[in-house]
Amino acid sequence: MSDDDTTAPAPNPTSEENRHASWLELFFDLVAVAGVAQIAHLLHGVPDVSDLGLYALLFLAFWTAWICFTLYANVAYENTHVRTVLAAMFGMAVMAAAVPGVHEGDDQHARVFALAYILIRALASRAWQHRRQILVDWPAAQMSLGVIPWTVSLWAHDPLRHWLWALGIALDLYVTFAVSARDLVEHQEARERRGDRPARRGSAGSTSFARSQTEHLSERLGLFVLIVLGEGVAQVVAATSDAEWDKQLYALAVAAFFLLATLWALSFGHGYAGVPHLAAGVLPARAALPLHCFVSGCLAALAAALGAAAEHLETLPDATRWLLCSSLAGYFLLSGIAWLGRAGRERRWLLCVALPCCVLPLLLAAFGAHVRTVTVVWLLVLIALWPILYERRSSLGRLSARKRRDR
Structure with missing residues (x-):
């Protein structure tokens, strides 16, 4: 040959799944x-x-x-x-x-x-x-x-x-x-x-x-997002390994890990193919692939900003703070775009979740010049956790309402 x-x-699959x-x-x-x-x-x-x-x-x-x-x-x-x-x-x-x-x-x-x-x-x-x-x-x-x-x-x-x-x-x-x-x-x-x-x-x-095979392509796209999140961990590890270890550095390392873990949960537990709030088969590949590209780009920029944050434990330089916060805002903006294609979407979600998650990081970037670095990252963790907590609360509310109807 x-x-x-x-x-x-490669093994011959019996089905695409x-x-x-x-x-x-x-x-x-x-x-x-x-x-x-x-x-x-x-x-x-x-x-x-x-x-x-x-x-x-x-x-x-x-x-x-x-x-x-x-x-x-x-x-x-x-x-x-x-x-x-x-x-x-x-x-x-x-x-x-x-x-x-x-x-x-x-x-x-x-x-x-x-x-x-x-x-x-x-x-x-x-x-x-x-x-x-x-x-x-x-x-x-x-x-x-x-x-x-x-x-x-x-x-x-x-x-x-x-x-x-x-x-x-x-x-x-x-x-x-x-x-x-x-x-x-x-x-x-x-x-x-x-x-x-x-x-x-x-x-x-x-x-x-x-045409692409959907499930296999979603796996490859998800692997790419995992690579980008892993780069975030590598950036923080590299920055902290050369710094003096003290309480501030410990708190920042924990906050950075929580932020990356929360974004992982949003991208995979509450998303599809690494894109948060994207549902399988809702968008054609021509639309889903650019979303994946831009989400990955925002995460890679956020990873670089987290690495820089470990070098500025007191307060962040303006450019680094804007990079960190605007990357997260961009991530949630793309999340909102992906959510628009979901079936049974609620308009309230845009006002209660997407809008604050896009606006709050930008407000923090604009007015957080004197906020300590650790506090900035922990505030971003809370913002990233909000969509997960909101969806969990909504699920519990629907479950309680169903139980009341059953009675």
Whole structure:
């Protein structure tokens, strides 16, 4: 068997429900650990607006590269080409290694980052062409429109380079939401009829649709969120290991752990695929995947802020306090968006839970300049706990009302 025909070994599932991430997929996700850690380090110290913009841009690029091959392995399953996935894994590792140089404005590192991204996208497009399938859930995974600005950026310098990268990401989002899968199929079939792209030997005569397998994809998305939460723990551990251990540090470490544990409970016990208050099957993948990306980005930024908090035990610098509080506010804003798709939703939930959880962290950021660091983090813990306590109280109220009716 040739390298091109090598596929990832996996058991044949009897149903979609008992399919889990393969060893190859788990190995691939380890690269996400390195990438998230490198990108989160951009927010160390006292980040300014340019640092936040670069963080968002690189995180979106890294997540896009990751989701392209996550969806490929999800659909291809036992026909996943090992060599293709390993090549993408190496490219993502190169992207992660180049992040510090990109932050420092090094042209060589920036070009390497862009070139690795371009090659990963080309690999993803080639993989789908080989399968002769159109991915309905994320058509940008196989289209090159968003890659064009990245290619042009190889000859550009900062800040134009960064604006071209942002344009590429924006074009990918446009393709995802504006271009239907049927349009893509008709376009490709028209090209084949003109002879622009002859069918591969041994392939089917027409292009087919491909959809992701929901349960397996939710597992992969959840694993990515776990990686990001784990990065938060790693940030706190690294910061506290070098500091002088005293009562303030102990209290901050406990508060940071409680905050991360509460967000874990919200994302998985009260959410789906790592997105809080998202219900299975409510939103199409085209809408759920951007939610997952932005939730992960907020959690990674919060993780970096927690690491910085351990270095400022008295009071937080303004930039760090705003990063910590606005990351949590963004997390709950996305939670509210996910909740809007739930069946049987109550309008009261928006006023009693979503609104205060978005507003209170921002008020704390605006007026908490003289609040001690430990107090800030514990207040954020209380805010994060409120949706869980509210839902528990509502459940107990409904149970009591049902019992009274039964009597």
